[in-house]
Amino acid sequence: MKPLLIPALAIxxxxxxxxxxxxxxxxxxxxxxxxxxxxxxxxxIHGQAYEYDRQLADGIGPRLTGSANYVKAxxxxxxxxxxxxxxxxxxEPWTIPATWxxxxxxxxxxxxxxxxxxxxxxxxxxxxxxxxxIRGPVFHxxxxxxxxxxxxxxxxIKGAIILIDSDSRNSxxxxxxxxxxxxxxxxxxLGALAILSGTGTTQNAVSVGGxxxxxxxxxxxxxxxxxxxxxxxRLLATGPVTVEFSFKNRIREHVSIDNVIADLPGxxxxxxxxxxxxxxxxxxxxxxxxxxxxxxxxxxxxxxxVTASGRAPRRTLRFALFGGExxxxxxxxxxxxxxQADMPSYDAVLITDTGSDAPKGWMTLGRTDxxxxxxxxxxxxxGLGADGIxxxxxxxxxxxDAGFLARGVPALVLWTSFDKYMALHHKPSDTFDKVSQRDxxxxxxxxxxxxxxxxxxxxxxxxHLTPDQVEDLMKKAKIFDEFDDMRKNGWLY
Amino acid sequence: xxxxxxxxxLALALAxxxxxxxxxxxxxxxxxxxxxxxxxxxxxxxxxxxxxxxxxxxxxxWQLADDIGPRLTASENYVKAxxxxxxxxxxxxxxxxxxESWTIxxxxxxxxxxxxxxxxxxxxxxxxxxxxxxxxxxxxxVRGDxxxxxNAGTDEAVKAQADKxxxxxxxxxxxxxxSAKDTPFGVLIDRLNLIASxxxxxxxxxxxxxxxxxxxxxxxxxxxLWPLPVANLGLEDTLLIRRLLEKGPVTVKFRFINAIHKxxxxxxxxxxxxxxxxxxxxxxxxxxxxxxxxxxxxxxxxxxxxxxxxxxxxVQALNHPPRRTLRFILFGGExxxxxxxxxxxxxHEADMASTDAVLITDTGSEAPLGWYPWGRDDEAAALAPVQxxxxxxxxxxxxxxxxxxxxxxxADFMARGVPTLVLWTSIEKYFQLHHKPSDTFDKVNPRDxxLGxxxxxxxxxxxxxxxxxxxxHLTRGQVEEQMMKIKQFDEYKDLRDxxxxx
Numbered sequence: 001m002k003p004l005l006i007p008a009l010a011i012x013x014x015x016x017x018x019x020x021x022x023x024x025x026x027x028x029x030x031x032x033x034x035x036x037x038x039x040x041x042x043x044x045i046h047g048q049a050y051e052y053d054r055q056l057a058d059g060i061g062p063r064l065t066g067s068a069n070y071v072k073a074x075x076x077x078x079x080x081x082x083x084x085x086x087x088x089x090x091x092e093p094w095t096i097p098a099t100w101x102x103x104x105x106x107x108x109x110x111x112x113x114x115x116x117x118x119x120x121x122x123x124x125x126x127x128x129x130x131x132x133x134i135r136g137p138v139f140h141x142x143x144x145x146x147x148x149x150x151x152x153x154x155x156x157i158k159g160a161i162i163l164i165d166s167d168s169r170n171s172x173x174x175x176x177x178x179x180x181x182x183x184x185x186x187x188x189x190l191g192a193l194a195i196l197s198g199t200g201t202t203q204n205a206v207s208v209g210g211x212x213x214x215x216x217x218x219x220x221x222x223x224x225x226x227x228x229x230x231x232x233x234r235l236l237a238t239g240p241v242t243v244e245f246s247f248k249n250r251i252r253e254h255v256s257i258d259n260v261i262a263d264l265p266g267x268x269x270x271x272x273x274x275x276x277x278x279x280x281x282x283x284x285x286x287x288x289x290x291x292x293x294x295x296x297x298x299x300x301x302x303x304x305x306v307t308a309s310g311r312a313p314r315r316t317l318r319f320a321l322f323g324g325e326x327x328x329x330x331x332x333x334x335x336x337x338x339x340q341a342d343m344p345s346y347d348a349v350l351i352t353d354t355g356s357d358a359p360k361g362w363m364t365l366g367r368t369d370x371x372x373x374x375x376x377x378x379x380x381x382x383g384l385g386a387d388g389i390x391x392x393x394x395x396x397x398x399x400x401d402a403g404f405l406a407r408g409v410p411a412l413v414l415w416t417s418f419d420k421y422m423a424l425h426h427k428p429s430d431t432f433d434k435v436s437q438r439d440x441x442x443x444x445x446x447x448x449x450x451x452x453x454x455x456x457x458x459x460x461x462x463x464h465l466t467p468d469q470v471e472d473l474m475k476k477a478k479i480f481d482e483f484d485d486m487r488k489n490g491w492l493y
Numbered sequence: 494x495x496x497x498x499x500x501x502x503l504a505l506a507l508a509x510x511x512x513x514x515x516x517x518x519x520x521x522x523x524x525x526x527x528x529x530x531x532x533x534x535x536x537x538x539x540x541x542x543x544x545x546x547x548x549x550x551x552x553x554x555w556q557l558a559d560d561i562g563p564r565l566t567a568s569e570n571y572v573k574a575x576x577x578x579x580x581x582x583x584x585x586x587x588x589x590x591x592x593e594s595w596t597i598x599x600x601x602x603x604x605x606x607x608x609x610x611x612x613x614x615x616x617x618x619x620x621x622x623x624x625x626x627x628x629x630x631x632x633x634x635v636r637g638d639x640x641x642x643x644n645a646g647t648d649e650a651v652k653a654q655a656d657k658x659x660x661x662x663x664x665x666x667x668x669x670x671x672s673a674k675d676t677p678f679g680v681l682i683d684r685l686n687l688i689a690s691x692x693x694x695x696x697x698x699x700x701x702x703x704x705x706x707x708x709x710x711x712x713x714x715x716x717x718l719w720p721l722p723v724a725n726l727g728l729e730d731t732l733l734i735r736r737l738l739e740k741g742p743v744t745v746k747f748r749f750i751n752a753i754h755k756x757x758x759x760x761x762x763x764x765x766x767x768x769x770x771x772x773x774x775x776x777x778x779x780x781x782x783x784x785x786x787x788x789x790x791x792x793x794x795x796x797x798x799x800x801x802x803x804x805x806x807x808v809q810a811l812n813h814p815p816r817r818t819l820r821f822i823l824f825g826g827e828x829x830x831x832x833x834x835x836x837x838x839x840x841h842e843a844d845m846a847s848t849d850a851v852l853i854t855d856t857g858s859e860a861p862l863g864w865y866p867w868g869r870d871d872e873a874a875a876l877a878p879v880q881x882x883x884x885x886x887x888x889x890x891x892x893x894x895x896x897x898x899x900x901x902x903x904a905d906f907m908a909r910g911v912p913t914l915v916l917w918t919s920i921e922k923y924f925q926l927h928h929k930p931s932d933t934f935d936k937v938n939p940r941d942x943x944l945g946x947x948x949x950x951x952x953x954x955x956x957x958x959x960x961x962x963x964x965x966h967l968t969r970g971q972v973e974e975q976m977m978k979i980k981q982f983d984e985y986k987d988l989r990d991x992x993x994x995x
Contacts, residue, residue, distance in 0.1 A: 034539075040546050041538030045882045045951065358940075383548035385940030438860070438887035442940070449546070 066099030094334030108245035124210030133246030165198030198229030279325030286430030336403030361388030550803030595836030626712030634748030699731030781827030788932030863890030895979025
């Protein structure tokens with residue numbers, strides 16, 4: 001999942017809201033119900049999601065978009081979809097402005113008031129520092145969210161290394177992603193030397209983030225561990241602080257990246273599509289076992305189980321593994337742009353990208369008609385503990401549903417417990433040992449049976465929204481500013 | 494689960510995590526058992542899918558716990574529950590649905606609210622209830638000074654306190670039996686009876702839980718009444734009395750009236766899904782239907798009884814019975830000493846040889862971890878083909894523990910050498926609810942219950958479908974070795990000598 005600049009706690013607080021059903025959708029056909037029992041058993045008793053995630057996380061390793069490991073993962077997924085007997089298995093390329101990989105480990109020290117090592121790594125998609133490193137005074141930016149507040153600090157910013165931490169982000173009104181992006185550029189214009197992002201976590205470990213559009217960041221940007229970040233703040237309270245740091249990154253421009261697509265053609269309505277997707281790329285400090293090894297593995301495991309069940313649903317199930325999610329949902333955006341004309345034939349899009357904690361249900365992004373359309377399978381999800389509905393709106397632009405959502409396609413994102421998600425998110429601890437086999441497979445089952453039920457229904461899942469209706473939805477969910485900002489930046493269409 | 498050990502809940506709660514830590518089978522399979530056939534595998538998928546998506550166990554437990562309520566053996570509610578189960582097995586189309594009756598020495602139910610007070614050193618209400626299978630107090634109640642039996646570790650220790658016990662209300666708690674952890678349950682029961690024979694006028698079991706609520710210990714054996722009126726006192730009141738006793742004498746009074754009937758007929762409920770090819774061979778899926786009275790027995794053992802029915806429903810929906818007969822049994826009198834299963838095994842002595850395996854579910858509704866095979870490596874090895882199918886459910890573990898070997902309804906079968914398995918679950922909250930007012934339906938987690946039922950269903954069906962028998966029946970000598978291995982020989986021998994098993 002791509003981080004948004006909002007506290008993770010908000011996700012935990014998002015209460016399950018049960019929408020009122022306007023008119024009851026038809027009950028499941030007996031044949032569909034029997035197929036769902038069978039599919040559920042296949043996923044729970046013989047499901048391979050855990051094994052797929054192990055292969056991805058331990059066998060292939062971290063999968064930075066465009067890296068050799070990412071390409072390996074693409075090859076592996078193509079081979080597996082083919083082996084399973086899916087149709088139309090292919091890669092769909094798109095171009096990322098830049099790929100990025102660390103070439104050296106970050107080294108850093110406090111030089112004054114005393115000499116001390118800093119725990120620091122390059123932020124994702126940061127340019128390298130000069131060979132000799134970057135050296136300068138630290139300035140803690142009190143407010144990152146307003147251009148005026150930043151300009152007011154111009155004198156301090158020029159020639160300084162700018163420390164940005166949660167206090168900087170939480171001052172003033174929370175800004176849409178694009179504004180934060182512009183404000184980072186502004187720091188470069190005002191002559192800042194570099195940025196120190198105090199977004200690390202405890203044990204002085206890093207928690208990386210990245211660009212908004214797959215382009216290299218305007219300034220050398222480092223992530224510093226939490227304890228070091230707090231130390232810098234304390235030292236700054238008593239006097240000037242000078243630091244030095246250095247890292248080298250391998251950057252290539254305009255690189256072709258592949259999404260992976262595979263189909264299980266529909267029995268009756270092969271031209272109508274229910275898409276099950278998740279991103280294949282990951283960050284590099286861990287192995288992306290949770291983000292999004294579990295989601296990518298789920299996509300493959302469902303393909304395996306439905307194929308083995310021998311009964312394709314009415315509509316085509318399309319399995320999609322996207323790249324570039326961590327750099328701005330790039331793979332799914334490229335996909336929705338390339339398939340713009342086909343969007344009316346997409347009955348629903350189901351995205352899995354919330355880790356391996358136990359499933360709770362679906363995030364319907366404020367669309368109460370989706371909640372109503374899920375009613376026939378809600379009783380079946382109760383035994384999996386996943387009959388809940390979350391209207392948590394900010395997920396809208398947090399993963400690969402965004403491009404579909406903006407085009408009015410009914411989109412669902414798997415809702416899971418978040419007990420350990422943020423403790424691992426983009427950190428060195430996002431490794432296979434954290435994955436609960438039971439919880440992962442419960443989540444896989446929820447996605448598989450929901451997708452199958454939608455694809456096997458005699459009628460469409462839910463209407464497609466007009467552009468006006470999409471705007472209304474965004475307003476109702478109080479995310480219109482974010483939506484509008486992304487739209488204006490060209491990140492959605 | 495019964496509460497056989499007087500060393501009680503805390504010790505149990507502390508003991509089990511050790512079992513959790515060591516969950517791999519001790520022995521390597523000597524020869525690999527045959528794999529699950531593709532046809533069986535397909536049936537297991539459908540069966541597990543049905544259990545998880547329709548979760549019939551959850552609905553059944555709801556009906557048992559909320560609609561029927563607490564089910565003290567032989568109570569009106571218990572009888573209602575047997576009628577309900579017979580009707581449901583019949584509706585589901587099972588064969589040979591019937592009741593099998595046996596006789597309990599006494600039925601027992603509270604008739605009037607218990608009341609209790611400290612009279613000296615000051616007046617204060619006590620939170621107490623009648624212990625299960627206690628006789629009523631006299632109409633005017635019992636009144637006397639408390640003697641705290643700090644050490645009941647041996648008969649000699651108790652006898653040494655005879656002059657202090659005589660004429661007193663004797664308070665015992667977990668600490669009284671701290672040094673008697675490995676003493677067979679029957680010996681402890683005898684020791685409690687010894688207190689009566691030394692002239693105590695009543696007894697207080699200070700075994701209640703926090704919030705001053707009762708936690709039932711239950712009857713001695715076979716539904717025999719305690720020799721004295723015995724109260725079950727809340728934890729905080731127990732600790733208060735012990736503190737007061739440090740400063741001087743404590744006088745209390747309590748009263749309760751129980752409805753007691755002698756020699757009452759109790760029914761087990763039995764129902765079959767006849768085997769496709771080997772109908773004379775049986776795999777039993779069982780659990781007890783009775784409960785204690787303070788909660789509604791939603792966990793102990795509503796979840797187990799509901800699983801038995803839920804699995805019957807799921808196998809019927811599959812419409813493809815396994816090779817061997819699946820026999821579904823709901824037992825009564827478990828809480829009074831595994832009486833229903835003992836009566837069943839005794840009555841069906843001749844059928845034991847054709848009983849391929851007995852699977853019991855009685856460990857609550859928390860997430861399943863696997864199975865207790867009670868130290869039998871041959872059973873663990875025989876489970877090897879099933880275990881990969883349980884991995885995604887989180888229940889592919891094998892517990893090496895013998896801790897609860899005589900605490901539920903497999904015991905009599907196990908003692909007769911029949912291969913037995915008891916569902917092993919997490920017990921994070923089990924003992925907070927066990928035999929207490931909090932054992933109610935709100936505590937039941939639908940997902941965890943479904944996962945447990947799926948584990949039992951998949952395992953039982955796989956065993957009943959295999960071409961070869963599950964595991965050998967043990968000779969008496971082999972059973973004795975098994976008991977020694979899991980450190981349960983003393984308990985086993987004591988129960989056997991008393992005729993409580995066999």
